Amino acid sequence: MKCDRCKTETATIHLTQITGDEVVSVNLCPACAQQAGFEETAHHQANVLSALKLFARKAGANPHVAVDQPLEPALKGRRCQMCGTTGENLARDGLLGCPACYQTFADKLKQDFQRFHRHMRHHGRGLTAVDSNLFARSLERAKLRETLNHAVQMEHYEEAAKIRDRLFSLEHGVEKGDER
Amino acid sequence: MKPPLFNDLTRACPVWLGDPGGLDAVVFSSHVQLARNIQGFLFPGREETSRRLTVMDLIKNVITQGPDGDDFQVIDLAAEDPVNRQILTERRLIDWRGCAGKPGGSLCLNNDKHVAVAINQQDHIVLRAARPGLNFEGLWKNATAYDDAFCEQLPIAFDQTLGFLTADPDNVGAGLLASVIIWLPGLVLSDQMRGVIQAAKELQIHVQGVFGEGTQALGHVFDVSIQSRLGDTEEEVFRRLDTICRHLTEGERAARVRFANARPDDLTDLVGRAFGVLSHARLLSTQEAIGALFALRLGVVTRLFTRLDIASINHLIMSSQRGHLSFDHPHADSADSRRALRASLVRTVLEKVA
Numbered sequence: 001m002k003c004d005r006c007k008t009e010t011a012t013i014h015l016t017q018i019t020g021d022e023v024v025s026v027n028l029c030p031a032c033a034q035q036a037g038f039e040e041t042a043h044h045q046a047n048v049l050s051a052l053k054l055f056a057r058k059a060g061a062n063p064h065v066a067v068d069q070p071l072e073p074a075l076k077g078r079r080c081q082m083c084g085t086t087g088e089n090l091a092r093d094g095l096l097g098c099p100a101c102y103q104t105f106a107d108k109l110k111q112d113f114q115r116f117h118r119h120m121r122h123h124g125r126g127l128t129a130v131d132s133n134l135f136a137r138s139l140e141r142a143k144l145r146e147t148l149n150h151a152v153q154m155e156h157y158e159e160a161a162k163i164r165d166r167l168f169s170l171e172h173g174v175e176k177g178d179e180r
Numbered sequence: 181m182k183p184p185l186f187n188d189l190t191r192a193c194p195v196w197l198g199d200p201g202g203l204d205a206v207v208f209s210s211h212v213q214l215a216r217n218i219q220g221f222l223f224p225g226r227e228e229t230s231r232r233l234t235v236m237d238l239i240k241n242v243i244t245q246g247p248d249g250d251d252f253q254v255i256d257l258a259a260e261d262p263v264n265r266q267i268l269t270e271r272r273l274i275d276w277r278g279c280a281g282k283p284g285g286s287l288c289l290n291n292d293k294h295v296a297v298a299i300n301q302q303d304h305i306v307l308r309a310a311r312p313g314l315n316f317e318g319l320w321k322n323a324t325a326y327d328d329a330f331c332e333q334l335p336i337a338f339d340q341t342l343g344f345l346t347a348d349p350d351n352v353g354a355g356l357l358a359s360v361i362i363w364l365p366g367l368v369l370s371d372q373m374r375g376v377i378q379a380a381k382e383l384q385i386h387v388q389g390v391f392g393e394g395t396q397a398l399g400h401v402f403d404v405s406i407q408s409r410l411g412d413t414e415e416e417v418f419r420r421l422d423t424i425c426r427h428l429t430e431g432e433r434a435a436r437v438r439f440a441n442a443r444p445d446d447l448t449d450l451v452g453r454a455f456g457v458l459s460h461a462r463l464l465s466t467q468e469a470i471g472a473l474f475a476l477r478l479g480v481v482t483r484l485f486t487r488l489d490i491a492s493i494n495h496l497i498m499s500s501q502r503g504h505l506s507f508d509h510p511h512a513d514s515a516d517s518r519r520a521l522r523a524s525l526v527r528t529v530l531e532k533v534a
């Protein structure tokens with residue numbers, strides 16, 4: 001490993017300071033370390049971090065400053081098949097990508113729930129079954145309206161007219177059925 | 181021409197400033213927020229634009245086709261201009277998490293402004309309902325009527341064990357955030373707020389300033405909230421928040437009386453200074469205006485200052501905020517011109533009653 005400051009000599013002095021989540025490390029050759037008055041300050045452990053930063057500025061070096069928290073094993077290599085959210089994503093912004101993520105990251109979430117939540121089971125308001133036919137029809141209409149908007153925006157009026165007719169028959173087909 | 185919706189909105193007093201009739205009101209308003217997602221779609225942050233638009237259409241339809249669908253207006257947040265967006269923020273009708281400002285981000289707003297459904301924020305549906313005063317029972321009835329409509333007509337992402345599935349796993353279960361806006365000048369002035377915040381923290385109750393953070397909260401207005409944890413029932417959450425608010429109300433009332441008796445000069449000085457600043461300043465920042473207006477409001481409730489009523493002060497508090505000010509005076513497009521305008525707006529009202 002080369003010295004962070006002169007970039008030519010081999011670094012033999014490696015200093016790392018971990019404060020909370022922050023890891024700062026500097027690698028120096030003996031000559032640069034002495035020049036920077038580093039040996040002295042290094043004795044004062046409490047000041048190492050600020051000394052490191054000060055030195056980095058003085059020397060114009062760019063020490064490797066990493067906010068590097070090792071990923072929990074329960075998150076490592078996990079990736080949701082449904083939405084592509086990874087363990088890294090979850091660790092970074094604390095958000096899941098889709099309902100299926102609750103299975104993908106079940107181990108990690110279980111740990112969190114045990115730590116932070118009161119129970120492992122929902123006790124609040126429940127859910128009544130949804131009429132799946134009804135929803136299938138609303139979904140189809142929603143998608144058609146979206147395509148219609150798009151067609152109008154793109155000035156594909158012929159296509160838009162077809163979609164409009166299809167929407168109309170969907171919206172009124174149910175009523176016709178009732179009359180019969 | 182100004183959009184009529186925003187015209188209406190900027191004229192009315194927002195729910196979160198409470199019922200202007202209640203002179204001794206400590207709790208301004210109660211709020212519930214429910215997060216729901218639709219099965220078969222990714223959460224907004226991960227979903228592609230065209231599918232977010234489909235989600236918007238589905239949710240919008242449930243509301244506009246509902247029994248009071250005609251009472252709702254739909255605001256396309258992505259297309260809305262920055263001043264109008266700022267107004268919605270100042271009225272606490274929306275936060276801009278998730279995809280609120282991107283295509284598909286919308287807000288369905290009830291005419292009385294007590295119910296707002298945000299679409300494609302952090303979750304597909306964020307239902308907000310509010311009422312003046314401390315009233316979770318009535319509020320919950322109101323909110324569940326809309327939640328029922330969503331749950332009956334849309335396949336909501338729900339797990340038998342985990343409950344409602346939300347983008348933020350911390351909110352899984354009931355998907356509920358219950359909060360109150362509470363005014364605690366007595367506790368702040370008598371230096372008791374630090375203890376309150378500490379105690380609340382231990383009870384997992386979140387306290388933050390409506391204008392600014394912690395004990396420095398401008399105007400001494402706080403947002404006290406509980407986010408449901410897995411296993412919490414909604415009733416438990418409301419009961420906890422209701423209990424703490426009753427304690428805070430009692431403490432606040434006692435503190436106001438004690439402060440007025442023990443340090444009458446401090447109180448009169450506070451109100452008098454505020455009056456002086458508001459009636460003579462030629463330039464007013466938002467911070468200064470809000471701080472002084474709430475001090476004047478304290479003068480009103482302690483009957484030291486009787487020339488204005490709460491409603492007029494509330495109105496000034498709202499209209500001196502950046503979005504509201506820019507809406508009424510589109511030419512005031514710099515911070516300096518707004519400071520001058522804000523000062524003259526407040527001065528005009530105070531001169532009339534002087």
